[in-house]
Amino acid sequence: MSEEEFVLEHPQRDAHFFWILFKSTFIISAFTVGGGYVIIPLLKAKYVDEYHWITDKDTLDMVAIAQAMPGVVACNSAIILGYRMAGILGTLTALLATVLPPLITLSIIAYCYDFFIQSTIIKMILRGMQCGATALIVNVGIDMLVKQCKRKQLLPALIIIATFIGSVVFDLNIMYLILIDGIIGLFFMRAAKYN
């Protein structure tokens, strides 16, 4: 795709477009429980099927980047899809609409938290939920481990073991560990079998 075509991909969008983009994204973000993997199909339904702002294939490519990139998948999708539809201004609109609802909801909850946490009943419920939340993250860990083990590859297995030991036994900074693993991947894991 040449530079000209690329620029032409963003037609002049009017104020009405940005308002609709903001409104629809805001509503999806405000009422979707469950993060990125639930939000993406909803965004697609709005942007692609209802308003025809982007094509289906474009969305697939963009979402693949959003999932691979660091950060929150829902925000990444908003950033990239927004850019695809209307450049930087589209990114800012979609991102703001994605971030505002949880920002408002959670600020309110955080303020109420100190009040609620005084109650013994609430403490008991939260104590039970801590066990449930632990089960949640343990379950995700099991799923990921099983998926990696099924691939039967030496290098990823070594990375898993070394990173775990580095983090749990030696208490090394997680960011350095991630950086090292990323560099290892960059040099030794570009083959398609690691995808």
Added chain:
Amino acid sequence: MIYLLLFWEFCKVGAFCVGGGYASMPLIQASVVDTYHWLSMSEFVNIFTISQMTPGPIGINAATFVGTKIAGVGGAIAATVGFVTPSFFLGIILAYVFLKYGNIGPIRGALNGLRPAVVSLICAASLSFIWLAIWNVDDIPTDWSTYSLAAVFILAGSVFCLRRKVGVITVLVGSGVAGLALGLLGLLPV
């Protein structure tokens, strides 16, 4: 200045968390609980629980909650803006490069190396969660005999339900009810 510090800490989390909401948990824990002691492990797990049950991405929810608890609405905004700043720039650059050249080859290699790393970091975070859930302590238990049998029961039951594909919210609500029932019976100390 607390706002700048929050912004910077969550910037780092945003830049290094690869693989969605769960992957941000070990990073937020490392900064907010282990390094700065802004929150206790118990508060952190509560935030994680609440984030699971409220709309919006887990990472943003956690950033907002932590920010609000530490420095009010300003803190929430600083943390959230910090969290999305790296994605903002990287997203625009990647979208541009991808549209122009159609591939992101070298980046793919780096991501292949990061995927197994995320697995072990989430497993490491699970351990901290387990110490708290069963022994009610922030770090490796010093006295292993102080475990709570009721907590083991709820945790094992929840894992069983999740493996059987019961929904996340159902499991969390169920574990809350079980916590209340066992707590009222005096079996689960708070």
